[in-house]
Amino acid sequence: MNTAAKSIANDNRIEDEAPVAAPVPQPIQPPPAPMSPARAAVYMASSLLLFLTQGLGMNLLNANIYQLQGSLSATTTEIAWLSAAYMAPYASMSIALFKIRAQYGLRRFAELSIVCFVFASVLNLFVSDLHSATVVRFLSGMAAAPLSTLGFLYMLEAFPPARKLSVGLSLALMNTTLSAPIARIISPSLMDLGGWQALYTFEMGLALLALPVVYLLPLTPPPRAKVIQRMDILSYLLLAVGFGCLAVFLTLGRLYWWFEVPWLGVLLAGAIACLTLMVVLELPRKMPLIDLRWVFSKENMHMAGILLLFRVVSSEQTTTAANFYMQLGLINDQTQTMYAIILLASVAGGLVCTVLMLTRYVETAHVLALVLIAGGAWLDSQSTSLTRPEQMYLSQAMVAAGAAMFLPPVMAKGFAAALARGTTFLVNFLVIFLFTQSIGSLLAQAALGTFVTIREKFHSNVLVEHILLTNPFVAQRVSQLSASYGKVIADKSLLNAEGLQLLGQQVTREANILAYNDAFLVISIASAIGLALLLGHLGWRKLIPHRAAVPAVATQS
Numbered sequence: 220m221n222t223a224a225k226s227i228a229n230d231n232r233i234e235d236e237a238p239v240a241a242p243v244p245q246p247i248q249p250p251p252a253p254m255s256p257a258r259a260a261v262y263m264a265s266s267l268l269l270f271l272t273q274g275l276g277m278n279l280l281n282a283n284i285y286q287l288q289g290s291l292s293a294t295t296t297e298i299a300w301l302s303a304a305y306m307a308p309y310a311s312m313s314i315a316l317f318k319i320r321a322q323y324g325l326r327r328f329a330e331l332s333i334v335c336f337v338f339a340s341v342l343n344l345f346v347s348d349l350h351s352a353t354v355v356r357f358l359s360g361m362a363a364a365p366l367s368t369l370g371f372l373y374m375l376e377a378f379p380p381a382r383k384l385s386v387g388l389s390l391a392l393m394n395t396t397l398s399a400p401i402a403r404i405i406s407p408s409l410m411d412l413g414g415w416q417a418l419y420t421f422e423m424g425l426a427l428l429a430l431p432v433v434y435l436l437p438l439t440p441p442p443r444a445k446v447i448q449r450m451d452i453l454s455y456l457l458l459a460v461g462f463g464c465l466a467v468f469l470t471l472g473r474l475y476w477w478f479e480v481p482w483l484g485v486l487l488a489g490a491i492a493c494l495t496l497m498v499v500l501e502l503p504r505k506m507p508l509i510d511l512r513w514v515f516s517k518e519n520m521h522m523a524g525i526l527l528l529f530r531v532v533s534s535e536q537t538t539t540a541a542n543f544y545m546q547l548g549l550i551n552d553q554t555q556t557m558y559a560i561i562l563l564a565s566v567a568g569g570l571v572c573t574v575l576m577l578t579r580y581v582e583t584a585h586v587l588a589l590v591l592i593a594g595g596a597w598l599d600s601q602s603t604s605l606t607r608p609e610q611m612y613l614s615q616a617m618v619a620a621g622a623a624m625f626l627p628p629v630m631a632k633g634f635a636a637a638l639a640r641g642t643t644f645l646v647n648f649l650v651i652f653l654f655t656q657s658i659g660s661l662l663a664q665a666a667l668g669t670f671v672t673i674r675e676k677f678h679s680n681v682l683v684e685h686i687l688l689t690n691p692f693v694a695q696r697v698s699q700l701s702a703s704y705g706k707v708i709a710d711k712s713l714l715n716a717e718g719l720q721l722l723g724q725q726v727t728r729e730a731n732i733l734a735y736n737d738a739f740l741v742i743s744i745a746s747a748i749g750l751a752l753l754l755g756h757l758g759w760r761k762l763i764p765h766r767a768a769v770p771a772v773a774t775q776s
Contacts, residue, residue, distance in 0.1 A: 259377040265432045266374035267394050272336070272425040273366035274398025276359055277305060279418045281541075282402040282551060283410060290415040293349045296474045303470040304353045305360040307463035310657040312364030315455050318447050318508075332365030333426070333433045339363075340426040343419035366429075370394060372438050384634055385576040389627040393569025396623050399537055400565065403558040406551045450500065454508040457497035462658060464490035469661035473668040519651055525629050526655035527663075528749050532592045533622040534663040535742045536561070536615060539671070540599065543735045546728070549608065557608040561619040568620030572627050581631075584624045585753055591621030593746035600739035604732055667738050674734035675727075682726045686719075697722055 254262070280287070284298050291298065319328060339355065339362040346352045374391040375383045409417040468486040475483060501507040513519065544554055568588075575584045595617030602611075633648050686693055701718030 254377060262373050262377040262436060263390065265429075265436055266370045266377075266391060267397075268425070268429055268432060269366050269370040269373060270391075270394040271398055271401065272422070272429050273363045273370065274395065275402055275425065276340070276363055276422050277309075278399045278402035279406065279409075279422065280305070280356075281399075282406045283418065285545065286410055287415055291346075291349045291352060296471075297349055299471055299474050300349070300353050301356045303467045304357040305363075306466040306470060306657065306661065307360065308357060308459070309360040309364050310462040310466045311455075311459040312361055313368055314458065314508075318451065328365070329369055329433045329438065332362070332369060333430050336362040336366055337423070337426045337430055340419065340423035343422065344416065346415065346419075367395070369433065373436070376438055382577075384631045386573050388631050388634065389569065389573040389576050392627050392630060393565065393572070393623050396565045396569070396619070397562060400558040400562040400619075403551055404555050404562070407555065410551075448506065450504060451508045454497050454500055457493045457500070458509075461490045461493035461497065462654075464493070465658055466661055469658070469665045473665050473672065477669070514651060519633075522629060522633050523651050523655055526626075526652070527659045528745065529622075529625050529629070530655060530659040531663045531667075532589075532596070532742055532746045532749070533618075533625070534660065534667060535592065535596050535599070535739065536618045536622065538664045539667055539735065539738050539742070540611070540615065540618075542668075542671075543599075543602070543732075544608070546731050546735065547604070547606070554608050557612060557615060560612050560616050564616035564619035565623045568623030571620075572624040575624075576627060576631065581628045582753070582757055584628050586750065588621040588625035589746050589750040589753065591617040591624075593743050593750060595621065596739045596743035596746060600736045600743060602732060602736055602739070604729060667742075670741065671731075671734045671738050674737045675730045678730035678733040679727060682730055683723075686722065686726065693722075 280301055284295065287293075288295065288298055336359075339359045342355045342358065346355055371388075371391045374394070375387040378387040405421075406418070409421055413420070464486045468483055468490065472483055477483060498511060501509055501511055568591075571587075572584045575581060595614040598614035598617075599611060630652070633651070697715060697718035699718075701714045701721070
């Protein structure tokens, strides 16, 4: 019986091991030949073109939000719906595209993506009012998401595997910072040519230039696999609705004010409900769309915190400073030189970071970035109503260079950690990156915008307390301001009321400037705190080997 049992057990073991013992031979793929320098330069230029095509579509609107009010007969709050409509699908689209690309092939993905973007760009030319513009911006947000992915892939294609996550990734992330200043530089000329139509004719032209590039320059196709499951569709839809509701809530909450309109609360509740339901569906799955346990690990939460800090400090330039210029009454024509300096500083910072990524001193990029941003924001916090772009050249160049140096080391570390677990974990890394960069960017803008509004009310109250006509200086100022109306207003009381109104406008302007100074100071302090934590972390890492060596020496003695 024992012999028979052993024989049966051996037969079962052989059956279990048979599939492993006789693997299907796979053809050995030769390593790809190194790309010639000229061809690599073409791929790098194509990456830049794709990033500009995608980025300008988003930033041209933000750079001309006040100029577009007349073209679309809309208020500032109504125009903000265009940004919300763009960000709602853009915030989550790349997660679905990753699996679509893996299952159906990179070539089909690239060709279909650029055709969809060209179609969305053409639709912009037929916009006639705010409602049609909102629909088209929603479609543009969906079509633009693949272009940023293609921009990364074309830049990484130009480099050998050993340098993809160092030089390639650093240059790709540098390209993401260029579209914002370029949009401010070219906007005045485009608006003079034809307003809204000229802006989006230019975007369509870039899309048409990118169309043959995608067809003529192939990318190395990764292995295709069946990775999409039925439950993935439901999970993604819940994630997309949740991220979309959050994007609209954060974009419009400050403008409509958070507690004033009920539908903002409905949006937030809907986002929480959809994301919670998605988590409930994903946790029990053996092959989830998003591995939430890995996403919420200690290392990833640390990385997410760094990425959120980056969004907060980098918004000093992209949002806070831009709104400050508008508060001073400066238009794009008056800030072209400053944005040209910002563009050059971004390129310089990106190139320095690329060099540091090739050395063992990668963390030096983080230190330099935080020092530059903290110093630049502190200089901006000293602004007055007489500040002009010339006084902010240095500070804004420091912030631009620091922002270009901050992100690549974090991204390289996150990519490496995800790839170490397998290519399927890249979609989990994308969730962290997209949440912190798209939703995190909107969160930083909303938080800083709300902070500026609250501080403006505070400073207004403080300044208004001292506006009393019994004060001789106030009475003299009111008299000076109302003097220009003395020839057309004979009534003394009406003349004083006009002077008080003009003085109130000046007080509001000064309160706004003080509020923006407070925001710049908060960003500087946040950067300084981040720098202190980073230096402490680096010091602790150097101290740990020394502390571990002490018990070893004691044991030997």
